[in-house]
Structures are given as C-alpha cells and as structure tokens.
Amino acid sequence: MTHPLDYLPSAQEVGTYDGPALAGNFSDLHPPLTQRQAIIESQRCLYCFDAPCVEACPSEIDVPSFIRQINEGNINGAAQTILEANILGGSCARVCPTEILCEQSCVRNHDAECQPVLIGLLQRHATDHMQFDGHPFKRASATGRHIAVVGAGPAGLSCAHRLALLGHRVTIFEAEAKPGGLNEYGIARYKMTDDFARREVEFLLEVGGIDIEYGQRLGENVTLGELRERFDSVFLGLGLGASRALMLSDEDATGSLAAVDYIKLLRQTNDLGQLPVARRCIVIGAGNTAIDMATQMARLGASEVTLVYRRGLEAMSATHHEQEIAKANGVRMLTWAQPDQVLLDEQGRVSGMRFARTRAEERGLALTGEHVDIPADAIFKAIGQGFESQSLTDATAAELARDGERIRIDDHFQTSMAGVYAGGDCVAPGQDLTVQAVQHGKLAAHAIHQALIARQEAA
Structure with a gap:
C-alpha cells in the first residue's frame, strides 16, 4: 500500500532503533500486573460503601466489588462485574485516563499514600485472565425486533x-x-x-x-x-x-498529513521497520491524538519531534500524565505559537513551518507580531476531528x-x-x-x- 509519506526513509533506514528495540518501544506502556501484584494491590482497596471511584467512572463499574473479587481469587466474578457495566472493559482498562477519573477520586489518593489504588491495572488483570466455561452473557427471548x-x-x-x-x-x-x-x-x-x-x-x-x-x-x-x-x-x-484543516495555503503539500491517518497506518502494519519516518517532524495539536502521534514518531526513531500548541500547557486537553509521556520520549513542547505558513522546498515538499507567536489577553488570544520557523520533513495535524x-x-x-x-x-x-x-x-x-x-x-x-x-x- 502506498502512502503520502513514502518518500521519507523507513524506520529501518533511519536506523535509530533495530527490530527488537522498535518492538520494545511499542510494547505495553504500562505492563500488566502479575497475579501476586494484583493480590497485593487489591488489598490496598478500602472497599468503600459510597465509593467515589464508582461515581467518577463514566460507565458506572462497581469498582470496590470487582477489586474485592480479585482479592478473593474470583477472577471470573471480577470480570463479569466489570463487563456487565462495560462490555469493552478490557480496552478501557488500557486507554482510559484513570488518573483523572476513578484513580483521582480514590480515597487513597493523597500524599501519605503516594498513589491511589491502581484501578485501571486491576481492571485489566481481571479481564485479561477471565476463563469462562461458556459465554457469561445470555440473550433474552427473541423479540422479533x-x-x-x-x-x-x-x-x-x-x-x-x-x-x-x-x-x-x-x-x-x-x-x-x-x-x-x-x-x-x-x-x-x-x-x-x-x-x-x-x-x-x-x-x-x-x-x-x-x-x-x-x-x-x-x-x-x-x-x-x-x-x-x-x-x-x-x-x-x-x-x-474527518480531520480539521488549518486553513492555510499549501497545508496539503507532500509531507503534510492528518495524524489520525498515520496512526491508522501504524496500527495496521505488521512491520514497524518499514514505516516512513520523518527525522524532523512537527505535530500540531493539544489533545491525546497529538500526544500519541508525537510520542510514536519519537519511538520510531525521529531525532526531532516538536509538538506545537497556540496556548499554554495548562490549556491542553491532553492530561498532565499524557504530556509527561511525550516529554519522557524526548518530544519538545512549543506553546504560544500558532501555525502561520507551511514552508516548502524546491520540490514542493514540506521543509518546515512558520508560527506566529501568541499571548493571552482579556478578549482572547492575540498575536505578538513575532514569528518562529521550525524546520521539518513532515507536519502532522491533530487539531480535532469532525x-x-x-x-x-x-x-x-x-x-x-x-x-x-x-x-x-x-x-x-x-x-x-x-x-x-x-x-x-x-x-x-x-x-x-x-x-x-x-x-x-x-x-x-x-x-x-x-x-x-x-x-x-x-x-
């Protein structure tokens, strides 16, 4: 399958990481708990009657109940408790921002405890290790509808x-x-x-x-x-x-792509080494997609990854936890900068982007009159979907x-x-x-x- 960035070198050609290292870079961000770790962690739960973690869960999972079931060795029971409320509880355990939902509300989430009960990892433990003899859900009689x-x-x-x-x-x-x-x-x-x-x-x-x-x-x-x-x-x-546009001339030039399109390619490939990689790239956005795009490009071997946002870090929709993931992977965060012009080389390909510096004023965002140019081989847009x-x-x-x-x-x-x-x-x-x-x-x-x-x- 051809791709708009196929003119770029592959991850294998960039050579920052060999095959095993690439695979390691895309292994579990948060490794699963062992059985012993799950039991020990489940014992930290106070099994609150009016549990604030349940109230914080958008899918209303009975968190204390499933954690108690893990502690009792009833993994199937724990999994069923989760899945009755959230049939996609396994994936949610992996991708939910638990740090701002259930775990933020955990009564153990204070300085003396250092951290809340690891609810997300316990949920994953239950759904990963369930072993039902038959399917745990049975259909009601057919309605004819x-x-x-x-x-x-x-x-x-x-x-x-x-x-x-x-x-x-x-x-x-x-x-x-x-x-x-x-x-x-x-x-x-x-x-x-x-x-x-x-x-x-x-x-x-x-x-x-x-x-x-x-x-x-x-x-x-x-x-x-x-x-x-x-x-x-x-x-x-x-x-x-549909990815939103920057509304700039040349934003569809070779080397400019919606971040979701690249992430889709990355998720569907069987060979990470063959993915096109921009040694220097810019990611525009402030949400989880922008963070995911920037972090993954860094993990593929890009030497310079710059995430740019027109406001400050505190205004980003990506959580502080997600921002720290990007920083830990060497992603540079440039704030108070708004896309102004796509820079092209002689072949009409992306060579960078010019940003207009911004500042917050009482009436909203304003331009300072200053500009900054960032060289890049590719630009990834992650400013939202419609x-x-x-x-x-x-x-x-x-x-x-x-x-x-x-x-x-x-x-x-x-x-x-x-x-x-x-x-x-x-x-x-x-x-x-x-x-x-x-x-x-x-x-x-x-x-x-x-x-x-x-x-x-x-x-």
Whole structure:
C-alpha cells in the first residue's frame, strides 16, 4: 500500500532503533500486573460503601466489588462485574485516563499514600485472565425486533451488545474492513498492543444476534432514510472521521498529513521497520491524538519531534500524565505559537513551518507580531476531528437537528427524529472518551428497548 509519506526513509533506514528495540518501544506502556501484584494491590482497596471511584467512572463499574473479587481469587466474578457495566472493559482498562477519573477520586489518593489504588491495572488483570466455561452473557427471548447500528466503534458495539442481550436482532453497518473503531485504528500502538482490539470484539459478538456488514459508509452506499424504512430503530455511533484543516495555503503539500491517518497506518502494519519516518517532524495539536502521534514518531526513531500548541500547557486537553509521556520520549513542547505558513522546498515538499507567536489577553488570544520557523520533513495535524461531510447528506439525515456539527439528542439519546438515536463522539461534546462512548451505547440500547416495548404495548 502506498502512502503520502513514502518518500521519507523507513524506520529501518533511519536506523535509530533495530527490530527488537522498535518492538520494545511499542510494547505495553504500562505492563500488566502479575497475579501476586494484583493480590497485593487489591488489598490496598478500602472497599468503600459510597465509593467515589464508582461515581467518577463514566460507565458506572462497581469498582470496590470487582477489586474485592480479585482479592478473593474470583477472577471470573471480577470480570463479569466489570463487563456487565462495560462490555469493552478490557480496552478501557488500557486507554482510559484513570488518573483523572476513578484513580483521582480514590480515597487513597493523597500524599501519605503516594498513589491511589491502581484501578485501571486491576481492571485489566481481571479481564485479561477471565476463563469462562461458556459465554457469561445470555440473550433474552427473541423479540422479533431488528435494529440498525451505524458504526462498529465503542458506542455502536456497546449498543449492539446490550440490544442483543435484550433479545433484539442487530445489524451493524461499518465503513471500515474491521470492527473496533478508535480501538482498532486510532489508539497509540503502545497503549493497545497485539490484536487485543480484535479479540475483544470477537468475545462481544459471541453473545449472538449481531451481524456486521463491512464497507458500508453512511451517506455513500447506505442512507439514514433506507435504514429507517428497513429497521425498527436506528442507532448512530458515527464517531468523527474527518480531520480539521488549518486553513492555510499549501497545508496539503507532500509531507503534510492528518495524524489520525498515520496512526491508522501504524496500527495496521505488521512491520514497524518499514514505516516512513520523518527525522524532523512537527505535530500540531493539544489533545491525546497529538500526544500519541508525537510520542510514536519519537519511538520510531525521529531525532526531532516538536509538538506545537497556540496556548499554554495548562490549556491542553491532553492530561498532565499524557504530556509527561511525550516529554519522557524526548518530544519538545512549543506553546504560544500558532501555525502561520507551511514552508516548502524546491520540490514542493514540506521543509518546515512558520508560527506566529501568541499571548493571552482579556478578549482572547492575540498575536505578538513575532514569528518562529521550525524546520521539518513532515507536519502532522491533530487539531480535532469532525463529521465526514457526506455522512448526513441524504434527505432524511439532513433533517436531524444539530448543535454545530454534532447531532442533538435528548436525555434518552433520541435525536430529533423518531426512532433514531445517537451516541459517542457524534453527539454534543462531553469527555470524548472511549468509556463515555461505551456508556452512551449502553444507555441508548435501554432507551431503544423501552421505546419498542411501549410501542408494542400500545399496538
């Protein structure tokens, strides 16, 4: 497969790391606990009755219960407690910013204790070591209802699984060739290693009653109008697939690329040594995608990686923990700098970028009049994602009420259109986390189920 950065040297040619070192750079960021470590860590939990960690968990996992079950040696019980609340609990244990969620709220999170209970690693321990004789979830009796789910990402998969448990038949329409969404294509490789994302989806589908049709992109070869006619309800778990532009001339020049496109390539490759690597690169953005992109380029062997943000570090949406990961990998953070001009060489390829210096004023961000040029072989844009423009262009989809580009929903995840629900990143901004998308899908499934039952009783 050709790639827009194929003119760059490969990681093998850059030669910063050999094969084993490259593999090591993309092994688990946080190695899993051993059985002994898990038992010792589980004993630190106070099993609080009104546990603040549960309140802080977007998917409402009963944290004290599953940790107590680990301590008692009941791994299957712990896993079931987790999965009943969050069917993607294994991936969430790997990618959730637990440092600002459950672990931040842990009652042991104070100076005398040094650190909170390692809830994320304990959750991973339980879901990694579960060994059920049969599938732990059983479907209810068939209802005869058939629901369409658009998108096989965390929100769509969670919704489909819960609907299947409730006895409904589900068909998922997925644009890509594999399920998993962000977990499969968009998470840093050192956070979600090997083929875990695939295995987790396979486990989820074992409940039965769920079919996936691949290569089905809303607005291209399937429309919302068609789905409303064919199915009893529709859930939209679209995610945000289109990268935002800088609105600069030459920003699409050779050597300039959306960070999510490179991360997708990185996650799908079998040979890290063959990936194109920019010895000097710039990453523009302030979120987790920007951090992931910068850190991974450094781990591939780039000698200079500069992450640039137009405000200060404290305003970055990436957590302090994520920022420290980037710094530990040698990423340079340049703040108070706004993209101003893409610099090109004689062949029309990226040679760097000019940034306008900024400062905070009472009315907002202002330019100082100063500029700084940074040489680079490639520029990666990570300034956020939006809807792919054609997703909601058919006559029916165009009628959906929106808040900006996000789909408007009520408290039950129903859109402005009867029988159509939505959740995950495509609805009004929240935490934009995998765990939140899972919760949206689960709650939307229950709302769909209740609406269908009410419709049946009224008939």
